[in-house]
Amino acid sequence: MLAMNYRGPQRVRVSQKPMPEIKHPQDAIVRVTRSCICGSDLHLYNGNVPDTRVGMTFGHEFTGIVEEVGPEVEKIKVGDHVLVPFNIACGKCHFCRQGLFGNCHESNSQATAVGGIFGYSHTAGGYDGGQAEYVRVPYANVGPTVIPPGMDPDDAVLLTDVVPTGYQAAEMGGIQPGDTVVVFGAGPIGIMAARCAWLFGAGRVIVIDKIEYRLEFVKNYANCEAYNYEEMDDPVVFVKKTTDWMGADVVIDAVGAEATGNTMQTITGRKLLLQAGSATALHWAINSVKKGGIVSIVGVYGPTDNLVPIGNVVNKGITIRANQASVKRLLPRLIDHVQNGILNPKALITHRIPLEDAADAYRMFSDKLDNCIKPVLIP
Ligand code: NAD
Numbered sequence: 591m592l593a594m595n596y597r598g599p600q601r602v603r604v605s606q607k608p609m610p611e612i613k614h615p616q617d618a619i620v621r622v623t624r625s626c627i628c629g630s631d632l633h634l635y636n637g638n639v640p641d642t643r644v645g646m647t648f649g650h651e652f653t654g655i656v657e658e659v660g661p662e663v664e665k666i667k668v669g670d671h672v673l674v675p676f677n678i679a680c681g682k683c684h685f686c687r688q689g690l691f692g693n694c695h696e697s698n699s700q701a702t703a704v705g706g707i708f709g710y711s712h713t714a715g716g717y718d719g720g721q722a723e724y725v726r727v728p729y730a731n732v733g734p735t736v737i738p739p740g741m742d743p744d745d746a747v748l749l750t751d752v753v754p755t756g757y758q759a760a761e762m763g764g765i766q767p768g769d770t771v772v773v774f775g776a777g778p779i780g781i782m783a784a785r786c787a788w789l790f791g792a793g794r795v796i797v798i799d800k801i802e803y804r805l806e807f808v809k810n811y812a813n814c815e816a817y818n819y820e821e822m823d824d825p826v827v828f829v830k831k832t833t834d835w836m837g838a839d840v841v842i843d844a845v846g847a848e849a850t851g852n853t854m855q856t857i858t859g860r861k862l863l864l865q866a867g868s869a870t871a872l873h874w875a876i877n878s879v880k881k882g883g884i885v886s887i888v889g890v891y892g893p894t895d896n897l898v899p900i901g902n903v904v905n906k907g908i909t910i911r912a913n914q915a916s917v918k919r920l921l922p923r924l925i926d927h928v929q930n931g932i933l934n935p936k937a938l939i940t941h942r943i944p945l946e947d948a949a950d951a952y953r954m955f956s957d958k959l960d961n962c963i964k965p966v967l968i969p
């Protein structure tokens with residue numbers, strides 16, 4: 591079968607790989623119909639996730655037709671068109687039982703906190719992903735969900751990650767009616783977080799990025815304010831100024847480790863460079879939230895990154911909430927929101943690209959070319 595094949599930093603190829611096989615009675619094999627590229631794939635693509643092995647197939651946002659099921663699979667059957675959450679979850683462990691499907695204890699035997707994730711390096715279990723013609727789906731009684739009749743498959747594929755992650759970003763922010771919510775990052779995740787912030791009663795939503803076409807998009811899609819940080823002296827001062835010097839009630843980091851920009855901080859009259867490049871969005875979030883406010887982090891960081899300006903967190907009494915999205919927990923209500931027209935995720939898909947051209951798609955998405963918001967690979 592054809593599959594995306596990682597060859598090393600910024601080197602992606604599409605090549606023949608052996609067909610996946612049922613390895614466990616609860617596995618299914620799915621013939622992929624759509625498979626997105628995610629900002630999370632860019633951390634792998636750029637070589638920033640430890641133990642990303644040459645030969646791995648990425649892809650954790652996919653839909654497909656069930657081709658084969660193991661003898662213990664009851665929830666789905668051959669021929670079903672399913673959407674598959676990006677988290678691989680057993681459904682039974684201590685964490686899954688609490689709805690923390692992104693922190694499953696069984697699906698990743700590595701000693702990191704994250705559960706298994708399709709196509710996300712050996713730190714997330716070493717599972718091959720769905721940027722391929724076929725993929726093995728473990729614990730097929732837990733994650734895969736039949737796409738409801740009438741749902742557009744483009745909406746369905748965004749329910750595997752973008753919608754739940756954006757929604758959970760807003761949910762973790764603990765938004766109270768009337769709150770001012772600032773979102774750093776206008777990629778698919780930040781765009782969805784901004785849209786979802788209104789569902790929790792936000793009074794004002796502000797998105798900050800540097801890419802003009804994304805700022806234009808989010809302004810319309812999420813009916814919010816959108817600003818370019820490259821046109822500001824200091825994004826932290828900008829947020830403070832526009833909130834009567836209080837700071838935002840809630841700030842969402844939808845950027846992660848590959849942020850650009852500089853964080854300056856004035857300490858007893860001296861202006862210091864606190865952080866350059868990596869994690870600036872996280873620093874801006876912590877510095878621009880109000881005292882006692884909440885910073886919600888969905889941006890992805892390396893397992894051992896040590897980037898939090900903890901003194902500022904302590905001095906301001908900030909609450910930080912962070913996690914991988916728990917897709918399965920959120921699916922029922924988010925399927926409803928899509929079916930009722932409250933959320934319209936497919937509007938984010940700007941490019942449909944044959945799987946064969948995955949290398950070009952990665953380059954375009956990584957370099958933010960051709961007004962790309964969300965590319966989907968079609969095997
Ligand atoms: P993306 O690459 O499309 O978007 C990131 C955006 O951040 C870009 O538009 C970029 O210009 C902008 N940016 C860079 N530096 C910035 C800064 N200092 N301030 C503000 N904006 C800045 O990625 P995406 O698909 O939207 O994903 C965003 C993040 O969410 C990634 O880190 C990704 O790994 C993470 N993610 C997390 C989960 C989860 O479950 N927690 C799930 C999916 C994605």
Ligand code: ZN
Nearest residue numbers: 628630651751
């Ligand atoms: Zn993703």
